[in-house]
Amino acid sequence: ITGTPPVSEVVDISGDAFYGPGYEDSDRLPPDISKLRSLGWAPRYDLRTTIRDAMQAFLTTPQSAPRAPSFLDARLYSEP
Secondary structure: OOOOOOOOOOOOOOOOHHHHOOOOOOOOOOOOOHHHHHHHOOOOHHHHHHHHHHHHHHHHOOHHHHOOOOOOOOOHOOOO
């Protein structure tokens, strides 16, 4: 973007080295709901249904979701 090469270096580092030993990366671990199940709780919907319903609600009522400002939106830059 600026036309100059970056001055910082990107370094690949393991989670253990960065966060310390014992860190569990949640991106790779499925959630464990066994404690909740032992208390009698059970999910009503599976993940696919939950995501589908959330996306459907977002698409049918977009005014309720936060909207990122658009640089092309004249209302944001109009003079008073």
